[in-house]
Amino acid sequence: MGLEIVSDDAPVVATNFIRNIVIKDLQSGKHQAIVTRFPPEPNGHLHIGHAKSICLNFGIAQEFGGKTHLRFDDTNPLKESDDHVQAIMEDVRWLGFEWDALLNASDYFDQLFDWALHLVERGKAYVDSQDAETIRTQRGTLTEPGIESPFRQRPVDENRDLFLRMRNGEFEDGAHVLRAKIDMSSPNMNLRDPVMYRILNVPHHRTGDKWHIYPMYDWAHGQSDAIEGITHSLCTLEFEDHRPLYEWFLENIPAPCQPRQIEFARGNLDFTVMSKRRLLQLVQEGHVAGWDDPRMPTLSGLRRRGYTPEAIRAFWSDMGISKQESIIEMGVLENAIRSDLNERAPRTMAVLDPLKVVLINYPEGETEWLEAAVHPQRPELGTRQVPLTREIWIERGDFMEDPPRKFFRLRPDGEVRLRNAFIVRCVEVVKGEAGEVIELRCEYDVDSRSGMPGANRKVKGTIHWVSAVHGVPAEVRLYDRLFTVANPLGEKERDFLEFLNPDSLQVIREAYVEPGVAAGEANGCYQFERLGYFTHDGIDSKPGRPVLNRTVTLRDVWRK
Numbered sequence: 001m002g003l004e005i006v007s008d009d010a011p012v013v014a015t016n017f018i019r020n021i022v023i024k025d026l027q028s029g030k031h032q033a034i035v036t037r038f039p040p041e042p043n044g045h046l047h048i049g050h051a052k053s054i055c056l057n058f059g060i061a062q063e064f065g066g067k068t069h070l071r072f073d074d075t076n077p078l079k080e081s082d083d084h085v086q087a088i089m090e091d092v093r094w095l096g097f098e099w100d101a102l103l104n105a106s107d108y109f110d111q112l113f114d115w116a117l118h119l120v121e122r123g124k125a126y127v128d129s130q131d132a133e134t135i136r137t138q139r140g141t142l143t144e145p146g147i148e149s150p151f152r153q154r155p156v157d158e159n160r161d162l163f164l165r166m167r168n169g170e171f172e173d174g175a176h177v178l179r180a181k182i183d184m185s186s187p188n189m190n191l192r193d194p195v196m197y198r199i200l201n202v203p204h205h206r207t208g209d210k211w212h213i214y215p216m217y218d219w220a221h222g223q224s225d226a227i228e229g230i231t232h233s234l235c236t237l238e239f240e241d242h243r244p245l246y247e248w249f250l251e252n253i254p255a256p257c258q259p260r261q262i263e264f265a266r267g268n269l270d271f272t273v274m275s276k277r278r279l280l281q282l283v284q285e286g287h288v289a290g291w292d293d294p295r296m297p298t299l300s301g302l303r304r305r306g307y308t309p310e311a312i313r314a315f316w317s318d319m320g321i322s323k324q325e326s327i328i329e330m331g332v333l334e335n336a337i338r339s340d341l342n343e344r345a346p347r348t349m350a351v352l353d354p355l356k357v358v359l360i361n362y363p364e365g366e367t368e369w370l371e372a373a374v375h376p377q378r379p380e381l382g383t384r385q386v387p388l389t390r391e392i393w394i395e396r397g398d399f400m401e402d403p404p405r406k407f408f409r410l411r412p413d414g415e416v417r418l419r420n421a422f423i424v425r426c427v428e429v430v431k432g433e434a435g436e437v438i439e440l441r442c443e444y445d446v447d448s449r450s451g452m453p454g455a456n457r458k459v460k461g462t463i464h465w466v467s468a469v470h471g472v473p474a475e476v477r478l479y480d481r482l483f484t485v486a487n488p489l490g491e492k493e494r495d496f497l498e499f500l501n502p503d504s505l506q507v508i509r510e511a512y513v514e515p516g517v518a519a520g521e522a523n524g525c526y527q528f529e530r531l532g533y534f535t536h537d538g539i540d541s542k543p544g545r546p547v548l549n550r551t552v553t554l555r556d557v558w559r560k
């Protein structure tokens with residue numbers, strides 16, 4: 001197991017303060033083994049930020065031979081659903097992790113209730129019958145103490161009776177709450193008699209109609225950790241101020257153990273939003289096609305876009321874990337997928353904006369199968385067969401009738417090399433009635449073919465192409481950033497939706513791809529030479545009608 005990792009000849013693992021705490025706790029014998037948990041609320045799909053927490057929690061347990069629980073923090077039935085539960089499980093597995101136990105905060109509702117009663121009976125919790133707004137105004141501020149509720153001194157028996165009746169469903173929503181009795185003048189606002197339970201007469205996706213009161217996050221979380229024997233409860237920095245409350249609860253109930261809460265900085269990315277509330281708004285208002293829209297920062301969106309779990313894990317591993325808040329440039333995430341796909345993606349050719357080229361000295365009706373490398377840096381991946389015919393497609397942008405001096409692609413009477421084939425010379429430009437170029441007629445140089453004496457003759461440009469006979473029409477979707485500004489939430493007085501990028505999706509209805517790509521599988525990845533990395537859309541791509549998503553461009557086009 002992982003303790004040897006600290007020795008000199010062990011593999012180098014980038015360390016961080018949490019990992020160091022774990023090592024210390026194992027070496028000192030405080031814990032024989034560690035148990036971590038990933039605790040999503042099933043109120044939306046997971047996003048790339050959650051992946052940081054998943055990689056941390058599962059990764060550290062894996063490294064030290066510990067266990068990780070997937071626990072649904074399902075304490076708010078108003079916002080949660082089983083659909084999200086299913087999607088979250090799929091995403092965690094896709095990222096490459098398997099939980100040792102699948103649990104729910106709702107599994108502990110009975111135990112939580114009993115412990116709340118324990119606090120009530122010891123005068124450490126009381127029923128407040130004021131409305132939420134009044135309670136809020138009494139909380140005070142950072143500089144002023146809060147005001148004690150008139151119900152704070154309610155006798156234990158009365159609290160007990162009311163709390164039982166709250167559970168039994170005798171009251172309307174909002175009629176009462178149960179509050180911990182801690183300190184209304186604490187400098188830490190979280191200790192000013194926090195609400196533990198609220199009345200919600202709504203069914204829960206797992207417990208059905210059984211409950212009429214539901215625990216608040218702070219009351220459910222630490223207790224769930226203790227029930228499960230979590231040793232290190234890793235959460236994001238905004239919970240730092242909640243830690244004294246986390247500890248107060250555990251100290252005041254007969255908890256089976258004392259988990260340790262440790263906070264780390266959230267992962268943030270620019271040019272996107274990452275709170276489920278905002279992502280939900282994008283989905284509900286139709287700004288995107290769903291949680292798995294390839295422009296979304298969700299794991300399902302990234303998967304559909306063509307991101308690999310390996311790239312996401314490598315990305316978070318490179319970013320490290322610390323207490324320093326930061327915003328990572330989208331370009332860094334894009335580099336992670338680029339370098340992963342550069343290794344694994346087979347090379348192929350596709351034409352997105354087709355212009356017909358006729359090779360006038362090439363025999364009609366003939367198909368030749370040219371051999372081309374699947375991956376120039378990885379000969380072990382072998383070769384593929386690229387069909388060549390008299391008529392081919394090239395990229396419209398690779399021809400200019402009257403080009404500037406530094407244009408090294410095709411021009412009238414100019415030469416260019418067709419990738420994997422030979423050199424062609426443009427001998428005639430065919431135009432339509434409006435003067436638009438509709439076809440080029442080219443002559444190919446037989447001597448420049450592979451194996452011929454002129455095979456290495458140099459011309460300035462090489463362009464990609466696809467056989468017009470064998471190329472398969474495909475829909476291609478090009479994605480750009482969802483927002484036009486780095487921080488769409490930065491300008492408080494403006495709605496983040498005002499910064500949506502109107503050009504974040506460009507659909508090309510008729511591109512042409514090599515037949516091997518058309519026959520490829522869902523989520524198979526490709527490099528379209530000179531164009532970027534692409535993948536079959538996992539939902540819309542069908543045999544005979546491929547739909548390909550551009551995962552990322554070949555180079556960072558945003559960095560100037």
Ligand code: ATP
Pocket residue numbers: 038039040041042048049050052053073234235236265266267268274275276277
């Ligand atoms: P959101 O605001 O996006 O809904 P959340 O924290 O409310 O985020 P949860 O489902 O409660 O979402 O989060 C599950 C776990 O993932 C928590 O431990 C949380 O701290 C962690 N987490 C959420 N967002 C990030 C992030 N951006 N970086 C790292 N960890 C995160």
Ligand code: MG
Pocket residue numbers: 041
């Ligand atoms: Mg939350």
